[in-house]
Amino acid sequence: MEGWTTAEEDALAALAGTVPPAEIAGVLGRSVGAVRVKASRMGVSLRYRQGPVWCDGCATWRTEVDADGLCPVCRMRERVAAHRERYAEAVAKADMEAVKEREREELARETRAANRWKKRVQRAREQTGSNPRKPPTGGKRPPAAG
Numbered sequence: 001m002e003g004w005t006t007a008e009e010d011a012l013a014a015l016a017g018t019v020p021p022a023e024i025a026g027v028l029g030r031s032v033g034a035v036r037v038k039a040s041r042m043g044v045s046l047r048y049r050q051g052p053v054w055c056d057g058c059a060t061w062r063t064e065v066d067a068d069g070l071c072p073v074c075r076m077r078e079r080v081a082a083h084r085e086r087y088a089e090a091v092a093k094a095d096m097e098a099v100k101e102r103e104r105e106e107l108a109r110e111t112r113a114a115n116r117w118k119k120r121v122q123r124a125r126e127q128t129g130s131n132p133r134k135p136p137t138g139g140k141r142p143p144a145a146g
């Protein structure tokens with residue numbers, strides 16, 4: 001492949017300096033040496049120096065951005081944010097479990113107290129015969145209070 005078509009020359013001129021020489025060679029299906037010679041003859045510089053790229057995420061010049069326009073730092077920040085969110089959810093769930101546990105314990109304590117007092121009332125009524133549900137046999141039901 002000696003001769004260069006105008007289309008190939010145009011492509012070389014367009015790609016020169018925007019991508020590494022090896023990539024231009026790959027695109028044109030020629031050796032890097034051939035591309036260098038041709039570029040030199042055309043007076044085109046192949047010097048490729050990747051400049052910093054702008055990251056919209058952090059409004060900073062970075063070495064690279066991904067397809068979403070985010071730099072490595074921004075991608076890492078997103079991961080941190082995701083972890084923090086999951087942590088908050090986990091903690092909230094753990095808090096709920098603690099609240100439930102405290103409630104269960106207090107409920108059990110109050111239930112025991114209620115049962116104790118219920119028994120005391122029963123015993124007191126048995127001793128005094130003042131169970132309102134069981135009026136003393138033969139007697140009259142006591143008048144309603146109030």
Ligand SMILES: [Zn+2]
Binds near residue numbers: 062
């Ligand atoms: Zn960024």
